Amino acid sequence: MPLDETQGPLPGAAMAPVEVLIVGPVPVAAPNAQFNAASIPVQPKKISSATLQKNIIGRKPMSIGSPGTGVASGTCMSMVSRLISSICKIVCTGPATRSFIGMTLHNLSNMIGMPMAPSQIKEITLK
Numbered sequence: 001m002p003l004d005e006t007q008g009p010l011p012g013a014a015m016a017p018v019e020v021l022i023v024g025p026v027p028v029a030a031p032n033a034q035f036n037a038a039s040i041p042v043q044p045k046k047i048s049s050a051t052l053q054k055n056i057i058g059r060k061p062m063s064i065g066s067p068g069t070g071v072a073s074g075t076c077m078s079m080v081s082r083l084i085s086s087i088c089k090i091v092c093t094g095p096a097t098r099s100f101i102g103m104t105l106h107n108l109s110n111m112i113g114m115p116m117a118p119s120q121i122k123e124i125t126l127k
Contacts, residue, residue: 002098004089004123005036005115007051012036012119014060014080014104016111023068032106034063034080036119043092049120055094056085063106070110081105083112088127098125 005012016032039060041052060080069076083103085095099115106113 002101002125003118003121004048004125005054005097005099006048006120007039007041007054008037008119009049009051010119010121011117012099012115013117014106014113014115016063016104016106016113019065019106019111020071021068022071027071028068030065030067032063032065032111032113034060034104034106034113036060038062042094046091048123051120053091053123054097055091056082056097057094058082058097070107073108073110075108075110078108080107080113086125086127089125096125 014034018029019032021028042058046053062077063080082097083105085097089096099118104113
Protein backbone atom coordinates (compact mmCIF):
# COMPACT_ATOMS: atom_id res chain seq x y z
CA MET A 1 0.00 0.00 0.00
CA PRO A 2 1.60 3.31 -1.07
CA LEU A 3 1.25 5.47 2.03
CA ASP A 4 2.23 9.15 1.94
CA GLU A 5 5.46 10.10 3.69
CA THR A 6 5.26 12.62 6.52
CA GLN A 7 7.53 13.95 9.28
CA GLY A 8 5.92 11.54 11.77
CA PRO A 9 4.15 10.33 14.01
CA LEU A 10 5.65 6.93 13.17
CA PRO A 11 9.42 6.77 12.59
CA GLY A 12 9.33 6.06 8.85
CA ALA A 13 12.63 4.77 7.50
CA ALA A 14 14.33 4.27 4.15
CA MET A 15 16.78 1.37 3.99
CA ALA A 16 19.60 0.43 1.65
CA PRO A 17 20.19 -3.25 2.44
CA VAL A 18 23.82 -3.56 1.36
CA GLU A 19 26.11 -0.56 0.99
CA VAL A 20 29.74 -1.20 0.08
CA LEU A 21 32.13 0.80 2.27
CA ILE A 22 35.88 1.14 2.60
CA VAL A 23 36.99 0.39 6.18
CA GLY A 24 40.77 0.37 6.29
CA PRO A 25 42.21 -1.51 3.30
CA VAL A 26 39.19 -3.78 2.66
CA PRO A 27 35.63 -3.20 1.36
CA VAL A 28 32.84 -4.09 3.81
CA ALA A 29 29.10 -4.48 3.19
CA ALA A 30 26.79 -2.83 5.74
CA PRO A 31 23.14 -1.68 5.84
CA ASN A 32 22.26 2.01 5.67
CA ALA A 33 19.13 3.73 7.04
CA GLN A 34 17.51 7.17 6.98
CA PHE A 35 14.62 8.30 9.23
CA ASN A 36 11.92 10.75 8.13
CA ALA A 37 11.95 12.56 11.46
CA ALA A 38 15.51 13.75 10.70
CA SER A 39 14.64 15.24 7.32
CA ILE A 40 14.12 18.92 6.55
CA PRO A 41 10.67 19.79 5.11
CA VAL A 42 10.47 22.48 2.42
CA GLN A 43 6.74 23.16 2.57
CA PRO A 44 4.83 24.41 5.64
CA LYS A 45 1.24 24.11 4.32
CA LYS A 46 0.17 20.48 3.79
CA ILE A 47 -0.38 18.65 7.08
CA SER A 48 -1.18 14.95 7.35
CA SER A 49 -1.54 13.07 10.66
CA ALA A 50 -0.64 16.29 12.54
CA THR A 51 2.79 16.53 10.85
CA LEU A 52 4.15 18.02 7.62
CA GLN A 53 3.88 15.97 4.45
CA LYS A 54 6.97 15.25 2.33
CA ASN A 55 7.61 16.02 -1.32
CA ILE A 56 10.54 15.12 -3.57
CA ILE A 57 12.23 18.51 -3.03
CA GLY A 58 12.64 17.99 0.75
CA ARG A 59 16.16 17.36 2.07
CA LYS A 60 17.28 14.30 4.02
CA PRO A 61 20.68 15.46 5.27
CA MET A 62 22.11 12.30 6.80
CA SER A 63 21.96 8.53 6.76
CA ILE A 64 22.89 6.16 9.58
CA GLY A 65 24.95 3.01 9.56
CA SER A 66 28.17 3.78 7.71
CA PRO A 67 31.28 2.57 9.58
CA GLY A 68 33.47 3.85 6.73
CA THR A 69 33.40 5.91 3.55
CA GLY A 70 31.34 4.82 0.55
CA VAL A 71 33.14 3.28 -2.42
CA ALA A 72 31.25 5.28 -5.08
CA SER A 73 30.75 8.56 -3.17
CA GLY A 74 33.74 8.73 -0.82
CA THR A 75 31.51 10.16 1.93
CA CYS A 76 30.40 8.87 5.31
CA MET A 77 26.79 9.28 6.57
CA SER A 78 25.79 11.68 3.81
CA MET A 79 22.55 12.80 2.11
CA VAL A 80 19.67 10.62 0.98
CA SER A 81 17.76 11.65 -2.18
CA ARG A 82 14.44 10.47 -3.55
CA LEU A 83 14.50 9.09 -7.10
CA ILE A 84 10.82 8.23 -7.69
CA SER A 85 7.71 10.04 -6.46
CA SER A 86 4.00 10.35 -7.24
CA ILE A 87 3.02 11.41 -10.75
CA CYS A 88 -0.47 12.67 -9.82
CA LYS A 89 -0.28 14.27 -6.37
CA ILE A 90 1.52 17.60 -5.92
CA VAL A 91 2.32 18.79 -2.39
CA CYS A 92 2.90 22.56 -2.57
CA THR A 93 5.87 22.75 -4.97
CA GLY A 94 6.75 19.15 -5.82
CA PRO A 95 5.42 15.61 -6.26
CA ALA A 96 4.46 13.74 -3.09
CA THR A 97 6.72 10.92 -1.87
CA ARG A 98 5.38 7.51 -0.88
CA SER A 99 6.43 4.66 1.41
CA PHE A 100 7.01 1.11 0.10
CA ILE A 101 7.13 2.18 -3.59
CA GLY A 102 9.71 4.90 -4.19
CA MET A 103 13.45 4.51 -4.57
CA THR A 104 16.11 6.35 -2.57
CA LEU A 105 19.77 7.06 -3.29
CA HIS A 106 21.81 6.70 -0.08
CA ASN A 107 25.13 8.34 0.80
CA LEU A 108 25.00 10.73 -2.21
CA SER A 109 25.58 8.09 -4.91
CA ASN A 110 26.63 4.90 -3.12
CA MET A 111 23.56 2.63 -2.88
CA ILE A 112 19.92 2.44 -3.97
CA GLY A 113 17.35 1.66 -1.30
CA MET A 114 13.64 2.07 -0.65
CA PRO A 115 11.29 3.37 2.07
CA MET A 116 10.57 0.31 4.25
CA ALA A 117 8.55 1.67 7.18
CA PRO A 118 5.53 4.01 7.03
CA SER A 119 5.47 7.37 8.79
CA GLN A 120 1.66 7.53 8.91
CA ILE A 121 -1.19 5.11 8.13
CA LYS A 122 -4.13 7.33 7.09
CA GLU A 123 -3.39 8.79 3.62
CA ILE A 124 -2.50 6.86 0.48
CA THR A 125 -1.40 7.95 -2.99
CA LEU A 126 -1.99 5.36 -5.69
CA LYS A 127 -0.16 6.92 -8.67
